[in-house]
Amino acid sequence: MKIEVDQDKCVGAxxxxxxxxxxxxxxxxDGVVELLEENPPEEQWDAVREAAMVCPAAAITVHER
Incomplete structure (x- = not known):
């Protein structure tokens, strides 16, 4: 899994x-998202998918590998 964030889209929710x-x-x-781990360990994948789903600005993109 690889994660990308678009800080320009982020609304700081x-x-x-x-x-x-x-x-x-x-x-x-300003509360804008910062990505701490571009390639998180597998045990974090479900949480990352949830984060992308609940982002009101759709600022998180998850690339499954």
């Missing part, structure tokens, strides 16, 4: 952090 805090964070200055 933070749903990704709630779903997968080990993979996503938010910038302190």
């Amino acid at each position: 933070g749903q990704c952090v709630f779903a997968a805090a080990e993979v996503f964070d938010q910038r302190d200055s």
Whole structure:
């Protein structure tokens, strides 16, 4: 799995952090998503998929391998 985030689309809702805090964070200055792990371990995959699904701005793209 590989993850991409589009910071320009992000609205700072933070749903990704709630779903997968080990993979996503938010910038302190404006709340925009920060990707902590581009290629997360398999045990994080379900959480990452959920984060992408609940993102209100569709700013997270998950590439399955």
